[in-house]
Structures are given as structure tokens and as C-alpha cells.
Amino acid sequence: MERVLSLRMGKSNFRKMNNEKGFTLIEMLVSLSIFMILASISIFLLTPQKTSLNETQFITQLQADLLYGQTFAITNQQILQVKIYPNLRKYSISGNINSNFGLERNYDESIVFQKESSITFNINPNGNFSKFATYEFKIGKQKYKLTTLIGKGRFYVSEL
Numbered sequence: 769m770e771r772v773l774s775l776r777m778g779k780s781n782f783r784k785m786n787n788e789k790g791f792t793l794i795e796m797l798v799s800l801s802i803f804m805i806l807a808s809i810s811i812f813l814l815t816p817q818k819t820s821l822n823e824t825q826f827i828t829q830l831q832a833d834l835l836y837g838q839t840f841a842i843t844n845q846q847i848l849q850v851k852i853y854p855n856l857r858k859y860s861i862s863g864n865i866n867s868n869f870g871l872e873r874n875y876d877e878s879i880v881f882q883k884e885s886s887i888t889f890n891i892n893p894n895g896n897f898s899k900f901a902t903y904e905f906k907i908g909k910q911k912y913k914l915t916t917l918i919g920k921g922r923f924y925v926s927e928l
Contacts, residue, residue, distance in 0.1 A: 823908070826876065827912070829873065830925065833859075833861060833871060836861075836871070837850065837861040837869075838891055838895040838921050839895075840869050841893055841895055842893065842895045845893040846864065847864065847891070847892060847893060848862065848890065848891040849861070849863075849888065849890050850887075850888070850890070850891060851886055851888050852888075854881035854884055854886070854887070855884060857875055857876075857879070858872060858875065859872070860872040860873075861891075879906070880905060880906045881903065881905040882903075882906070883903065883904075889916060894921075896918060896921045897917065897921060899916070900915075900917050900918045901915070901916055902915045904928070910927065911927070911928040912927055912928060
């Protein structure tokens with residue numbers, strides 16, 4: 769058999785083929801298992817990042833929508849109604865029937881308002897809120913409060 773191979777390949781090619789080294793099955797399995805362990809650890813490290821992103825996104829979006837509502841109310845001299853529906857996980861800002869203003873946003877299920885019934889307040893034509901109140905909500909384990917103040921249309925979101 770060696771003679772047949774040496775005739776076809778030549779003696780020097782046959783020796784090169786026998787000297788070639790490759791990865792063994794065990795080496796491949798070890799490197800693959802190390803890769804899988806590192807990949808599974810990285811998934812657990814990204815979970816807190818998602819919660820942090822949800823917090824930032826919701827708070828920023830809510831503040832921007834309230835500011836936009838105030839701007840629209842002042843510009844068009846209209847009363848806007850803000851409704852937060854904790855059961856449906858959404859909030860809306862809407863004007864009267866003749867108004868062309870309407871905004872509705874859904875939010876993540878990790879955001880939980882303490883009050884389970886709907887929350888309603890108005891933005892007056894001068895940009896002020898119709899009532900002052902504090903609405904507590906939780907994103908993950910972190911508690912926050914949305915405070916609306918009467919006069920000059922101020923509101924803020926702060927950690928508890």
C-alpha cells in the first residue's frame with residue numbers, strides 16, 4: 769500500500785501528509801465549552817443594562833411629552849387632559865374634540881404605578897397643571913415620583 773501511495777504522491781508528499789498536525793476533538797470541545805461559558809455570563813451582565821435603559825427611556829419620554837403638551841396648550845390656548853392608565857400600561861395627552869392634538873404612549877411592564885386606577889390631570893392654556901400631586905411609580909426595584917406643581921407649570925421626576 770505504501771508503495772502505491774508513494775508512486776502516486778511521491779515520497780516527499782507522503783511524509784508531509786503524515787507530519788501534519790491538527791486540533792484534536794478534545795481540544796475543540798474544550799475551546800467550545802469555554803466560549804459557551806463566556807457567552808452565557810455576558811447575557812447575565814446585560815440584564816441590568818436593559819433595566820437601566822427602560823428607566824432612562826420612560827422618564828425622558830414622559831418629561832418630553834409633558835413639555836410638548838405644555839407647549840401645545842400655550843401655543844393654541846387649549847386645555848389638554850393627561851391620563852395615565854396603570855392597568856393598560858399606557859398614558860395619553862389629548863385635547864378637546866376640535867383639537868388636532870392627541871398623543872398616546874405604551875410603556876414597559878417593568879414600570880408600575882402605585883395607584884392602580886387611572887390618573888388624570890389637565891394642562892391649562894397658560895401651561896400650568898390643574899392640580900398639584902405626587903404620583904409614585906417603580907421601575908424594577910427603584911422607586912420614583914412624578915410631582916406636578918401649580919403655578920408656572922413646573923413638574924419633575926425624582927428618585928425616592
